[in-house]
Amino acid sequence: MELEQLLKKFKEKDALAFEQLYEMYYKNILGVVFNIVRDNDVAEEVTQDVFMKAWNNADSYNAKKGRFFTWMLNIARNAAIDKTRSKEFNKKSKNLDAEIFVDILQDNVSLDNRTDAIGIKAFVNKLADTCKKLIDLLYFKGYTQKEASESLEIPIGTVKTRNRNCLSNLRTMIE
């Protein structure tokens, strides 16, 4: 089924359409959440919450405001960040601020035998450090252009073009 058709049904609270979207996006959402919370069980729990929120707010999704994928990423990042600020989570008190997604790829523990991850790791390693950080901030952490430019101390106009170059490099390697 076409994505557009699927989303229409999802907005009408069609459970079968929702199931397809769940299958399509589960891994993405889990990846984004895990990068923020860095705990397998917590990540799984938050990911379920993300889909629950998506279902409960299905009628508020509006294609004019952005892609469904982007909408889901947003819910995921917010839910994961909320989790890291919760009391129960803070007991584990880890300093997660400095960690970026690349660390997960380097730390092979949970990614053993994952051919897709091994491939990506090789590609990501070839990226410049700014690229790794920029991709982490924009896609995994949900920074705005301005926030990313301040965090990386690069001009705001450069964020757009630099990010395009970083992602294009990766895309050429993946394709």
Added chain:
Amino acid sequence: MDIQEYIASGILELYVAGSLSDKENEEVYEMLLKYPELLTEVQKIEGTVSTLTSSVAPLEKQPSFKNLLIKIIQDKETNPKVIPIDRDRRNWITYTGWAASIVVGSALLLSQINKSSLSEELRETSAKNQQFQEKLKETTNSLETNKTLLAAIRDKNVISIPLQGQKVSPDSYAKVYWNKSTEKIYVDVQGLPDPPKGKVYQLWSLKLNPLTPTSLGTLDNFTADATKIFSITNPNESQAFGITLEPEGGSESPTLEQLYTIGVVES
């Protein structure tokens, strides 16, 4: 508008990231409608980001969609609606007003009763007694029916499947109690509105992949039935149950536009 230049600006990458303002998002959306080339580009960017994000997912075993549905249903049951607790002071005044009028009203009522003649009271009482006797008989009968039903659904082999309201009637709900060993199901349809004249609810057993409905029959005499629990034989390996509104006599296959409730069986 130079499309290549637009692509090269990097705006689409930020669009997928969700870093643009609401206004910019709508502008990009308009562009995507106009130029299919741009949509293809967005899909490719999405593909790259998707590969990237899923590559860091610690995926051992993906929880099944059914688990998620159950979680959603349970969440609905425990938090049906958020009720604001900041009631303002005016309510107190209203309550006090009511309390005062009840006190005055009761006093008036008492004085009325004192005035009425004793014989009239007696006659009324015996008539009421008669009514109570009849009521008691009815209640005992329905209690027996309820006991039988309760015993049936409390059987340890029974699983219960909540059916959630769908688009045509989001507030509707129903519950299926299924005893696989006796191949019997009890469907509780208290949460469905009375069907319009000439229409009848029909219960379906569903297999999900591919979606195959099997009719379990129509729920006749819906309005007259006080318990709103129907018992039906179900020899199928059902994965879900659904209830649709159909013309009297039922239909060969479900009218999906008139799907009132559906629920998935937990495996």
